[in-house]
Amino acid sequence: MTGATLTPRPGAVVGRAPLGGWALADTRALIGRTLRRSLRTPDTLLMGIALPVIIMAMFVYVFGGAIDTGMAYVDYVVPGIVLLCAGYGASTTAVGVASDMTSGLMNRFRSLPMRPAAALTGHVVESMVRNAVSTVLVVLVAYAAGFRPVAGPGAWLATAALVGAYVLALTWIAVCMGIVASSPEAASAFSFAIMFLPYVSSAFVQPETMPRVLELVARYQPVTPVTDTVRAWLTGAGEARPWVALAWCAGLFLAARVGAVVLFRRRTR
Amino acid sequence: MAPMIATHGLHKRYGATHVLAGVDLAADDGTVLALLGPNGAGKTTLVNVLATLLRPDAGRALVGGYDVVREPQRARTVFSLTGQYAAVDDLLTGRENLRLMARLAHLPAATGRRRADELLDAFGLADAADRLVRTYSGGMRRRLDLAVSLLTRPRVIFLDEPTTGLDPRSRGDLWAVVRDVVAGGATVLLTTQYLEEADALADRVAVLDRGTVIAEGTAAELKRRVGPAHLELELADGSVRRLPTDGSVPDARRLLAEVEAAGLPVAHWRLATPTLDDVFLTLTGGAHGATAPALEEVPA
Numbered sequence: 001m002t003g004a005t006l007t008p009r010p011g012a013v014v015g016r017a018p019l020g021g022w023a024l025a026d027t028r029a030l031i032g033r034t035l036r037r038s039l040r041t042p043d044t045l046l047m048g049i050a051l052p053v054i055i056m057a058m059f060v061y062v063f064g065g066a067i068d069t070g071m072a073y074v075d076y077v078v079p080g081i082v083l084l085c086a087g088y089g090a091s092t093t094a095v096g097v098a099s100d101m102t103s104g105l106m107n108r109f110r111s112l113p114m115r116p117a118a119a120l121t122g123h124v125v126e127s128m129v130r131n132a133v134s135t136v137l138v139v140l141v142a143y144a145a146g147f148r149p150v151a152g153p154g155a156w157l158a159t160a161a162l163v164g165a166y167v168l169a170l171t172w173i174a175v176c177m178g179i180v181a182s183s184p185e186a187a188s189a190f191s192f193a194i195m196f197l198p199y200v201s202s203a204f205v206q207p208e209t210m211p212r213v214l215e216l217v218a219r220y221q222p223v224t225p226v227t228d229t230v231r232a233w234l235t236g237a238g239e240a241r242p243w244v245a246l247a248w249c250a251g252l253f254l255a256a257r258v259g260a261v262v263l264f265r266r267r268t269r
Numbered sequence: 270m271a272p273m274i275a276t277h278g279l280h281k282r283y284g285a286t287h288v289l290a291g292v293d294l295a296a297d298d299g300t301v302l303a304l305l306g307p308n309g310a311g312k313t314t315l316v317n318v319l320a321t322l323l324r325p326d327a328g329r330a331l332v333g334g335y336d337v338v339r340e341p342q343r344a345r346t347v348f349s350l351t352g353q354y355a356a357v358d359d360l361l362t363g364r365e366n367l368r369l370m371a372r373l374a375h376l377p378a379a380t381g382r383r384r385a386d387e388l389l390d391a392f393g394l395a396d397a398a399d400r401l402v403r404t405y406s407g408g409m410r411r412r413l414d415l416a417v418s419l420l421t422r423p424r425v426i427f428l429d430e431p432t433t434g435l436d437p438r439s440r441g442d443l444w445a446v447v448r449d450v451v452a453g454g455a456t457v458l459l460t461t462q463y464l465e466e467a468d469a470l471a472d473r474v475a476v477l478d479r480g481t482v483i484a485e486g487t488a489a490e491l492k493r494r495v496g497p498a499h500l501e502l503e504l505a506d507g508s509v510r511r512l513p514t515d516g517s518v519p520d521a522r523r524l525l526a527e528v529e530a531a532g533l534p535v536a537h538w539r540l541a542t543p544t545l546d547d548v549f550l551t552l553t554g555g556a557h558g559a560t561a562p563a564l565e566e567v568p569a
Binding site: 104111 | 317320321345346350352353354355356358361365369370372374375377401417422424450453454455
């Protein structure tokens with residue numbers, strides 16, 4: 001142990017603020033961290049792809065023959081599968097946030113002269129990147145299973161933007177769940193709740209085939225307009241309701257974003 | 270000279286529980302203050318207030334002259350915190366952890382890289398530097414955690430039960446680090462349940478019980494409050510007798526002569542000085558009476 005290594009500095013000296021300020025530099029450092037973590041836990045990404053693919057196989061090959069949607073079932077169901085994949089992938093962010101909150105790492109961040117909420121942003125950006133990868137892979141698998149979209153480049157771009165907005169909103173909800181969860185295990189329960197949302201929507205069957213109460217739930221929950229819009233843009237079937245879909249995503253995003261700030265402050269007082 | 274760490278009348282409540290009930294403390298520059306207390310005494314809460322993680326309900330706390338409530342960002346450039354659980358990222362390597370924390374501590378990039386390498390060497394982690402922390406042993410994680418907290422060469426270091434769960438060798442290593450940083454001029458506030466640890470490291474010891482400081486002073490002062498040393502006699506039948514003594518050679522010789530004259534069958538004897546255990550139990554109303562009358566039998 002060398003004395004010089006451990007000798008304190010005479011005064012509080014920090015580096016000069018970089019271009020864009022410390023907040024941006026902190027956020028970049030923490031995005032780097034979450035992306036590294038992501039690459040080192042490929043099981044999270046694999047699970048995020050395997051699960052939707054298995055569910056797609058079940059619905060296309062097992063139940064699909066018995067479900068009449070007036071079009072090729074694979075074309076009907078793939079938009080829903082894509083959203084299920086995105087939702088599940090976003091929800092796993094809750095586990096990462098909860099593990100930071102409970103492991104002492106968040107306390108270390110908070111004891112540094114940085115903006116600790118930058119750690120949350122790191123998780124959100126990681127979720128966006130991971131879900132972009134898994135969504136593309138799921139669409140490719142769907143193509144192999146017979147999915148034949150008719151969309152042009154514009155519709156594909158619009159779809160990507162809408163799915164991105166959906167993932168962003170769900171990821172921030174997951175961040176809230178991660179902040180309030182007492183443990184990473186508890187936070188993982190959120191994934192299951194999110195997984196079930198698409199079942200009571202237009203993702204797998206048409207809502208009008210459901211009992212009255214469920215039909216109302218399905219019709220007025222956020223997954224339905226997003227699914228309908230993606231389906232209409234990609235396959236030309238049904239009615240696109242982009243403004244309803246976007247309003248849902250924007251509303252959920254804003255509520256969760258504000259919620260995350262409030263919950264984070266309360267939890268870290 | 271103003272103390273590096275100072276608290277005045279700190280209060281913190283959680284519902285009906287008064288975790289800190291008016292804590293006054295001070296640690297001078299370049300000294301070690303040990304905060305001794307049982308589980309639930311408020312040690313961690315106090316450290317968390319000083320480390321800007323918790324807002325006190327009342328009172329003031331200053332670290333390096335900065336008020337931790339009003340100027341938390343400035344205070345954070347003075348101190349570092351090593352909590353009870355190693356605050357390192359399992360999915361990063363040791364080197365990546367150090368570099369990340371250096372960036373977040375706003376060290377200049379080149380300094381951060383150099384400090385990371387220096388500390389990996391100093392803490393015997395150079396060979397494991399590029400392995401994921403997930404593969405580290407418990408002792409290695411704690412060493413990395415401590416290395417992270419020394420990145421900025423902080424002037425004040427908070428160590429919250431740093432040796433809990435460490436094997437004796439790792440504990441010795443950590444003690445050596447604490448002595449080194451203090452020799453280098455840092456001020457250390459250390460919480461511990463191990464009285465031996467406070468005795469070995471601290472310039473001053475504050476005993477915390479149910480949210481208040483019930484005694485404060487050097488280890489020697491606290492021990493004097495408990496009472497004198499005594500000769501401990503273990504008799505042939507296994508019973509133990511304790512004789513108060515001032516610890517001087519003539520007094521010991523006199524007592525041993527008395528013992529011999531009384532014809533007591535002594536198997537072993539030793540000079541027992543009060544330990545901080547005695548201090549602690551006496552102050553917190555434990556049953557461990559330290560002033561046994563002469564030749565009174567004490568259960569072994």
